[in-house]
Amino acid sequence: MAQLLSADLKSRGLVLDPRSKLALMLSIVFFSMGGVGSDIKAVVLISKLLGLIPIILLLTAKQWKKALAYGGAYAVLTLVSLELLPVMNGGIKIFLTICCVGVLRFMPGLIMGAYILSSTTVSEFIAAFHRMHIPQQITIPLSVMFRFFPTVMEEMQAINAAMKMRDIRLFGKNAGKLIEYRLIPLLVCSVNIGQELSAAALTRGLSAPKKRTNICRIGFHLQDIAAFVTALSPAAVIICNRFEVIA
């Protein structure tokens, strides 16, 4: 999580507008995970293809390792659920099926999430949100939050290491104190760091009433049109189908 929304701008290959990434994501959570319109054959087929898009996107972003890991896991689980499960039976089958199908259902969305978070910068996101006319009351906390994630994680790791020394860990002698002894120090130091961060941001004019500018160049290109067409296709199929039924 330390590299959340901090993409390497130089070597990320195909650049999509954050808005088209969001459109693809919405399409995946609606149709591939949510199962909207899964009574229509064509939609089911498209939604399965939608599940492959995040992996393709990871490849275009030159994130070979991630693409390989996710793609491999996806392929293995699909193979297991198609080939291995029908020949098995009993309790193991049911347990494995629940694992496979559950993970398969969530995977496209999670991989897409990993792609979005690793291929976009916070600034680009904020720029996209501004273009979508989302108010500052949302975008400022959002950018502060993403700025603050790595800090919290870092503090958390340090505290966890310290508490491990006192045997306050899962399955340790003092496991009962786990929540209290980790949460409270984390809260205290995060809040203190937060106060400093807040003072620094205010000094640099975060609360100025003017409209903020942004140096990120975002906009729609050819690949974005392709992304939107893909994202909207299941909806289009559903609408056509319903229309025919009525007419």
Add this chain to the structure above:
Amino acid sequence: MKEKLNGKDLINIGIFSAIYFVIVFITAMLGMVPILYPMLTVICPLVGGVVYMLFLTRVKKFGMIWIMSILMGILMLISGMSWYALAIGVFSGLIADLIFKSGNYGSSVKGVLSHAVFSLWIFGNYLLFYLNHESYMKTREEMVGKEYVDKLNSLLPMWSWVVLLAATLIFGLIGGMMGKSMLKKHLSKAGIA
């Protein structure tokens, strides 16, 4: 008498959302074990309570809780969990905010209540299993067989959303109370709460 949120408030929302989300997210990793997945409605509100209660000591204006709830929904959407958390969060956040507002931003009972309502975004992630359930299950039946579908239905029957919803609310209340007592024990002394 409408006070607008200033920069400091907005930064506070961001900071507390980050702490809250990291803690809940780490806890939610337990849900990767499928059997524990429904248990998250119990654990997450318990753990999130402390952070939320500390956040409430910073809330003095209308809108701060609401925005935090929307942020949780946006995060859930970006990270690919579901869009239901956002849909629920927009409303539950508003209600939580109104509840805390009715206590003049100082009542601890109202604070605990508002945490229970705020926690509903966690429940929102489960709606995926209940909406479009029938048609989804039909396509699964072709793929993995009726046996599995029946088993899953018996593990997570349609009425179980009531249980999950109740668990979220009840443990939201308990988490809020626990958070309050932890604040009193540790943080007020340190001058943070």
